[in-house]
Amino acid sequence: MAAGERSAARREATGRRLARFAALRGKAARPGEFWDVVAVTAADAEQALAYRRQLAEKLSRKELPLGARYHVFVDPPGPKIGNGGSTLHVLQCLEELYGDKWTSFLVLLIHSGGYSQRLPHASALGKIFTALPFGDPIYQMLELKLAMYIDFPSHMKPGILITCSDDIELYSTGVTETVTFDKPGFTALAHPSDLTVGTTHGVFVLDPSSFSGKGGLEYTCCHHFLHKPDIETMRRCGAVCVRGNCSQLSSSGDRSDSEVDSECVYTDSLFYIDHSIAKQLLTFYKQMGALCCEIDAYGDFLQALGPGATQDYMKNASNITKEESQLVEVRQKLYSLLKGTTLNVIVLNNSKFYHIGTTQEYLFHFTSDSKLKFELGLLSVAFSLFSDKAETLDQSASIIQSILEPGCFIAPGSVIEYSRIGPEVSVGKSSIISGSYINLKVDIPSNCFLTSLSIKINDQVKYVSMVFSVEDDLKKTVRLLSDVHLLQFFGVSLLECLDLWGVKVSDQLFSSENTRLGLWTARIFPICSTLSESVRMSLKMLNSVQHMSAFKLNGFQLLSVEEMLTYKDVEDMLKFRKQIYDEIHLQRQKEKSDL
Structure with a gap:
């Protein structure tokens, strides 16, 4: 099957799943047809409150299937x-x-914490x-996740399906093939x-004799799971295949250019655990008591599985935000607990994994002529009002x-969401x-990034x-005030910038107490009494830099930004969104009645 045919097949399969989900919205699903529990994780109490408020609103609007128990579970306080x-922690909460x-x-x-x-x-x-x-x-991403997994519950034994909040898996299988977690x-x-x-x-090292890499769907087992490996490691461990013929493993340096172009590895997305494993993990958690380190559900669970698992990853902390003294001990105990456990793999040969966790990925998938836009049927204008008198709207916006x-102008490749744009705005x-x-x-x-928050103080x-460049690195930090010049705001x-704004470099400049000095913790955005005034002030800051x-x-x-999130007023932000929603809805009803 050619690439275009594979993409068209994914589009068709995705449309069917979206239709199935749409038919369930606001209705009670039959037993076994939908999830018993949909659990969303949150990093802290404030985030959990925001999530619960939005879930409640979706349920009241009948935007989600009814009958499932929707929960938000907040991580325990501390590290x-x-x-x-x-x-x-979620297993314990359940x-x-x-x-x-x-x-x-x-x-x-x-996981959305x-x-x-x-x-x-x-x-x-x-x-x-x-x-x-x-x-x-x-x-929103929640509805899309529920729609894309709509076929799973009826082909699943009781257990837990674990996924992240910023990725999308689209796939097509044969007419008689089903994805079964049993x-x-x-x-x-x-x-x-x-x-x-x-x-x-994560990359799966699969037994080439157990699957072909052809067709829509195959069931096999993983010999060894690699977490964020370099290409040399993938080749050495036998993870690299020739696309469409995975019984033929690829080694370095002995293939023609055209064959090298078709090389692939099989990468991870979501995974399922049965309740037997869930109980073992819960017992382990209770024995450990409070965790003082970051555990990765993919790196630290899956790397212990399969007959080829080794302890080589134990002391590798390259993918951990902060190396903790407890990390190696926890990994060793998890390895001992899980060693010998089978990692079953459902190979979706006609599938695509899309990630939208960065501004660059977000803009690319929503505005360019991307495969995701085609396969998911993304629109240039979705549930919005814009006058024919507005400047011509580019299809890539x-x-x-x-x-x-009327009169505003939106250039190609830009995304406007939950906003009201006046007539003299370009x-x-x-x-x-x-x-x-x-x-x-x-x-x-x-390349401007602008988002407004309601906050509540006293x-x-x-x-x-907040205003930044879409290319600014908000995760970058320095340890000393004397290194502030290494941080960049819109390329400057x-x-x-601080000098232009009359902001002094002092111990009060950053909100973080533990030497995390960066754009995320820099106190640079002014509090204003109205939403439009806050936008005006931040754009003036940007203009002064330019x-x-x-x-x-x-x-x-x-x-x-760190403090903005601490003081955020979820109710007021959702109220602003609802005002826009109501105005669009009312105008649409009026247009229908005029026909």
Whole structure:
């Protein structure tokens, strides 16, 4: 099957799943037809509150299937425990809520406990609630996850399916083929990927005699799981195959260029554990007591599985945010617990794994002529109002639940979501505008990232807008104040920017107490009394940097992004979104009645 045919098959299969999910929205599913529990993880109490509020609103609007128990489980206070630690904690929460009954449940566990530093417009309300450019009302990542997994519950034994909140798996199988999770131990989905993709994912070393790499779906076992390996390691361990003929393993240096182009590895996405394994992991968690280190659900669970598993990864902390003294001990105990456990693999030969966890990935998939846009049926204008009198809207722009007034201009490759854009606003190329009200005459530059938050301080609702370049690294940190010049804001040294804004470099500049000095923790954004004023002030800051002209922030109370999230007012942000929703809905009803 040619690449175009494979993509068309995925589009058709995806459309069928979306239709099945749409038919279930607002209705009670039959027993075994849908999940018993849908669990979403949150990093802290504030994030959990935001998630519960949004879930409640979705249920009241009948945007989700009814009957399932929807839960938000917050990580325990203290050190970060990673998605592996969160998984263990959720198992304990389920047992506390349901006793032994939980072992008969079909559970979907979605990890969404991060702060989205690489996709900051999702930081306040969560990556799992990221809006997508299709649906009426708009689909968010949560609905898409539920839709893409709609076939799984009816072909699954009780257990837990574990996934992340910022990836999308699209696949097509043969008419008689089903994805079935019914084997003891672990079962993971595998997707054919380029070798470079394998370096940032988990890679399965499969027995070439047990599968062909042809057709839609195959069941096999994993000999050895590699976590974010380099290409040399993939080759040495026998993970590299020739696409479409995986009984022929590829070795370095002995293939023609055309054959090298067709090389692939099989990479991970979601995985399933049966309740026997879940109980073992829960017992382990209880014995450990409080975790003081980050555990990766993929790296630290899956690397212990299969007959070829070794302890080589024990002391590798390259993929851990902070190396903890407890990490090696926890890994050794997990290895002892899980060693010898089978890692079953469902090879989806016609599948694609899409990640939208960064601003660059987000813009590419939503605005370019991407495969995801074709296969998922993404729209240029989704549930929005824009006048025919507005400047011609380029097909590569993406407008999501927004109101664009006549006269505004949106350049190609930009995304506008949950915003109201005034008549004298021009938005440059490849920009992201989220949750904002822009009603002034302004030319927003290309590659601009702008998102507004409602905050509550001393019981008063205020507003702050953060503005960056879509290419700024919000995760980059320095340890010393003297190194602030190494940080960059819109391609300019932060030290120069601070000088233009009249902000002094001092111990008060950053909100973090533990030497994490970066754009995320820099107190540079002014608190304002209205949403539109906060946008105006932040755009003036940006303008001063672009033209190297002073714009003093004296007299303003300044917040960092970190603090904005601490003070966020979820109710007010959702109220703004609902006002836009109601106006669009009312206009659509009026248009229908006029026909």
